Amino acid sequence: xxxxxxGTAGFIGFHLANYLIKRGDTVxxxxxxxxxxxxxxxxxxxxxxxxxxxxISYNKLVTSSKYSNYHFIQLQLEDKANLEKLFSEQQFxxxxxLAAQAGVRYSLTxxxxxxxxxxxxxxNLLECCRHHNIKHLAYAxxxxxxxxxGKSPFSTSDNVDHPISLYAASKKxxxxxxxxxxxxxKIPTTGLRFFTVYGPWGRPDMxxxxxxxxxxxxxxxxxxxNGDMVRDFTYVDDIVxxxxxxxxxxxxxxxxxxxxxxxxxxxxxxxxxxxxGNNNPVRLMEFIEAIEEHLGKKAEKELLPMQPGDVAATCAxxxxxxxxxxxxxxxxxxxxxxxxxxxxxxxxxx
Numbered sequence: 110x111x112x113x114x115x116g117t118a119g120f121i122g123f124h125l126a127n128y129l130i131k132r133g134d135t136v137x138x139x140x141x142x143x144x145x146x147x148x149x150x151x152x153x154x155x156x157x158x159x160x161x162x163x164x165i166s167y168n169k170l171v172t173s174s175k176y177s178n179y180h181f182i183q184l185q186l187e188d189k190a191n192l193e194k195l196f197s198e199q200q201f202x203x204x205x206x207l208a209a210q211a212g213v214r215y216s217l218t219x220x221x222x223x224x225x226x227x228x229x230x231x232x233n234l235l236e237c238c239r240h241h242n243i244k245h246l247a248y249a250x251x252x253x254x255x256x257x258x259g260k261s262p263f264s265t266s267d268n269v270d271h272p273i274s275l276y277a278a279s280k281k282x283x284x285x286x287x288x289x290x291x292x293x294x295k296i297p298t299t300g301l302r303f304f305t306v307y308g309p310w311g312r313p314d315m316x317x318x319x320x321x322x323x324x325x326x327x328x329x330x331x332x333x334x335n336g337d338m339v340r341d342f343t344y345v346d347d348i349v350x351x352x353x354x355x356x357x358x359x360x361x362x363x364x365x366x367x368x369x370x371x372x373x374x375x376x377x378x379x380x381x382x383x384x385x386g387n388n389n390p391v392r393l394m395e396f397i398e399a400i401e402e403h404l405g406k407k408a409e410k411e412l413l414p415m416q417p418g419d420v421a422a423t424c425a426x427x428x429x430x431x432x433x434x435x436x437x438x439x440x441x442x443x444x445x446x447x448x449x450x451x452x453x454x455x456x457x458x459x
Contacts, residue, residue: 112204113195113201120306120310123154138179159175182195193237214419243296248287249381249457250301299382342442354436358433
């Protein structure tokens, strides 16, 4: 297949692209290379796959020096004209959209970035899929869409009408927009609600990265809600395995869908929503203890109140992904943390 992956300089996109390249697919990676976090980490990810920094410039397709089936372009999804040109020239079979303005807390102070990237950019992508016979659009949603939902574990059949951050609202908007295009234009779309992904090459704004960096630098770590948090931490390799299974299996639509009692995760249209998580939530303090153990150092903890936009607990019900596509997370949290810390020490020489 020829697959467009957006966000390939990002954490999950980087790992997914490497998996599909090695499988033998032709991959075109796209990323805006924005400066939400240290852009040198993004360039380093690309470099490991043979995309050299000095060759990257806006709207220029670069071929990997390591993999002849991997190409990269720096492009914003908001740039509709050049995105359309890319689709016309490349004739993709499938698209996986992992590009987005990320971060819950950042959305409180920079709302425009989320509208531009996550809503305008996603609409442009849908339009390109509509006009270029794309066989499947898989896209990143987020566990944050569950918002004020107090039921656990979170199920894709639950109501998600009460987001508590603009980031979450933008991801819920993507799901609604995708359903509209699936219904009107029969484009198969699958949304993936990711749950707290972690692992090597992870994002510097995520807890594992922040905690590891602070502990090694003998600085206090900020622990919100006084540590009374639970997260469904999911290792990146398990996430990629699930995403690949989704890409390979576009939804067909559910002929027996009950309009009188609608399941929001399915439709008569070729549309599906999955949770993709570990289904094994871990208390934040246990997560920190595992980091301390693998670093051989204790953390100085600064206990703080809950931050606006955050939720106290997340837990994914992934049964439909298990049933439909035989998804089965394999990596336990201590092993995943160990892998991350080994990567971190090597990358930063600490």
